[in-house]
Amino acid sequence: MILFSTWRSIPRSMRIVIARIGILIPQMFGVMFATFLLIRLLPGDPALLMLGNMATPEAIAALRERLNLNGTIWSQFGGYVRALLHGDLGTSMFTSNPVTVDLLQRVPATLELITYSMIFTVILGVGMAVTSVVRKGGWVDRGSRIYGMAAGAIPDFWVGLLLIYTLFHLAGVAPAPFGRVDSFITPPPAVTGFYTVDSVLAGDWAAFRSSVSHLWLPVLTLTIVNAGGLMKMTQSVFADIYKSEFIRHARASGLSERTLVLSALRNSLPPIITMIGFLFGFLLGAAVLVETIFAWGGLGQYAVQAVMNSDYPALQGFVLVAAAFILVVYTAVDVLYGLADPRIEI
């Protein structure tokens, strides 16, 4: 009872955060266990597979030791978790760097790509949805129907290639799809790891222009493919609320259309926030494909290289980081959802 009243005395927003983080910890253990098991799915001895048939028994034994493949499965998992907590994800078989170092180097590139794509996806998706509902039968509404149908069917990697062909090869308005800045530009000193932000901080406008010019094609690709789903979902939620009693009442009271749209949007926020959370997952998956096309040098491209080279520690590290990132995003989404919908009990 005392416990209950102390819990109640904590401000609501704090309660939401604490409750959600309480769930996050076991989930993280689940993710660790799943990525740990991933390597065990390999048919046969992972050490033998990684070293090839020519390996000596001593080399295999040494690698088994290094990969922590001896002992019971639980002691192996214990060893894996202990290493993880020390930030040790193993050594990449291909780059021979610690996987942690490789991943950390590449995280900003992917985050920059995903962040900008997310911003434009939300602007395009929510913007089209709201316009199509408010101006029913207008050209945005008609266009959104075709777009909504097509966007779910177009492969992102194909869109990227078509954009490269039309905008780089034919029109020449985009730079060659190799990396984040032109090769003759020195990347700005790392502060945030986002080239667009760092170059502004350093006052290096040439680097800024170059990084923006390299960003816009992949961002456009991800936006085109992902905004469709968000748009369709927002449309159905927003249309229901826009027709509801309280908006009719507000309209009858003589409020401006702008205020009506904003308050309808405010009330459609919870499901939109959830969808945006899922979008991070989609974007991370799509980034794997799009990074490959644009030689982006981020996590996605690293993962593809790991697949090609059968570099299992690197692949395992990537899956862990991706899943952990998504869990953190879902946690943030749940917290925001709770804040946006005051009816939710904590």
Add this chain to the structure above:
Amino acid sequence: MKLTSSCRGGRLSATLIFGLSLLVLQIVLIVFAPLIAPHSPVDADPMNILKPPSWHYWFGTDVSGMDILSRVIYATRINLLISVTAVVIAFVVGVPIGLLIGFYKNLLSTLVMRIFDFIQSFPVFVLGMALVSVMGQEIWNVAIVLAVLFIPMFARLIRAEVLSLRDRPFISAARCSGATNLTIMFRHILPNAMTPAIVQVSISIGMAILLTAGLSFVGAGVRMPTPEWGLMVANGAQQMILGVWWAALFPGLAIIISVLTFAILGDAVKRLAEPTSRGEQ
């Protein structure tokens, strides 16, 4: 199923016919590929690499001189085989699981749901890529991995329906007349709970086609020279910046048409099912 409004029925049957004719087209391509394809899908002709579309090669040739039209036609087999197999497995496994965990409320069903939550919390593509590359890049492994990723979706849909049905009077009536749990589940609940899962089948096949193509594109799917759409796009990707547009364009269009077919069919099935669906107000 009878349609009440003639206007709606007209539009619905138009989209349905469009979707069905696209499906029939693909089935014809699958069955008669050897008769329709003008060249072999895997024979490389080093004398004719990267030829633009012409009378002889309608869709042009790729980097090893293979005929793109023939490969696009043959790839329908691989892509639909993988996608349909994956969805059928997911359906056959997911539906009974959903039925059981919806019908019995115990620790095991909670545990199964948590496992599903967990699988679905991974980004689909990332998990698929990792699983296929660890299990080995073979057609059946791609299908199995996709099936595993889709099982939670079907189980959830069925479970939600079962939960809304299990306390209905007609179930109590069946129980009073002496029906066993098994009879209640399969004779009385399941037929009434299937609609959303059936609608999902078509949509999932479309998703599976996109995922298969994506996996092959990054090299975590089937391998060359298997004719597969995603792999063909990947194969044409390097030439795209040099202006060779045909090698990646046509297989991409094939993906879009195929996914759209199943999206349209799913939409039509959903609209057919809506007037009779229960549990929705």
